[in-house]
Amino acid sequence: MPRGGQPEEELKALLPATIAVRFEEMFPNIRSGRLKRRDRKRAEMLRKAEPVLQRVMNPTEVVRFATNGARQLSWWVLTAGSMNPFANRTTLVLTDKRILLIHTDSKQRPRMFASQLPLDRIRATSGRNSYIFIRTGHEQLMFHGVKRSEARQLKGLLESTASREGGWQNLCPRCFAATDDAPLSCDKCGEEFKSPKKAALRSLFLPGLGDFYLGYHKYGLLEMTGVTLLWALFLSTLIPATLRRGFDGVAVAAPIFALLALIHIGDALLTRAKARNGLHSKDGALPTGNIDSPDA
Structure with a gap:
């Protein structure tokens, strides 16, 4: 125990009063009597996540560690998903029972959705530099943008097992009931969620439109602007070439069309994966007020 x-x-003054924290694991530097600026930030991070933690955690559950970064699936790096850190800011909270991922805004306040991974579903963990890889029976999650020292600490705390089944569970943004799927409504409280299929179809029609539907407005507008410029380039190439050379001129614009088709299909798949990454409520978002506060 630290003195x-x-x-x-x-x-302790910065930490949320209603959440139990295993102090020695959360702040390992305190043993040497040092207090780093990052320790203060992580304490404040946990306090901002308190409205969600109050509703999710069991009375006997204890927080072991917390950090922040961006959640991604490994294959997203090969697609436009590499831009997702701007839309997928996440607070990771490790308790003695599970890993909680809480979607946040740029100020680390709970935003749209949350998910969890019970510790007995972890198959393997690894990490390097600012990356943590968590493998379940279904997929490998890449959590990156973590401070290197925190990545090492988190990797050391996560216990790996040889063979576990199951994967991440989505949490209802209203009642925080857990589900292994991406339903259209919560079986417990009836909260309705946005459809991954509708999000994917919107992005297939116009990349970025599905992201806008899910609530990633800035990211969606950026995508829509980019693809609109590509379509303008395609049409400005196709029409003059066709007028001059007939159908032979179509071949000039064919590479641009192939690129556009790839972007539309790829973004539809990416948007569907993002929509299934958390339950996006139709009517609201994650709570930002404590249970005993007026805006809870």
Whole structure:
């Protein structure tokens, strides 16, 4: 146990009073009497996540560690999903029972959705530099943008097993009931969610439109602007070439059309995966007020 003192008391004052924290694991540097700026930020991060943690955690559950970064599936890096860190800011909270991923805004406030991975579903973990890889029976999650020291600490805390089944569970943004699928409504409270199929079809029609539907407005507008410019380039190439050379001129614009088709199909698949990455509520988002506060 760390000896009581000013650094420890300062951190305890920043931590949420309603959430139990395993202090020695959450702040390993405190053993040497040092208090880093990042320790304060992680304490504040946990306090901002308190409205969600209050509703999700069991009375006896304890937080072991917390950090922030971006959640991605490994194959997203090969697609436009490489831009997703701007839309997938996430607070990761490790408890003695599970890993919680809470979607946040740029100020680390809970935003749209949350998911969890019970510890007994972890198949393997690995990490390098600012990356943490968590493999389940279904997929490999890449969590990146983590401070290197925190990535090492998290990797050391996560216990790997040789053969576990199951994967991440989505949590209802209203009642936080867990589900292994991406349903259109919550069986427990009736909350309705946005459809991954509708999001994918919108992105197939116009890349970015599905992201806008899900609530990623800035990211969606950026995509729609880019693909609109490509379509303008395609049409400005196709029409003059066809007028001059007839059908032979179509071959001039064919590479641009092939690129556009690839973008439309790829973005539809990516948007569907993103929509299934969390339950996007039709009527609201994650709570930002504590249970005992007026805006809870």
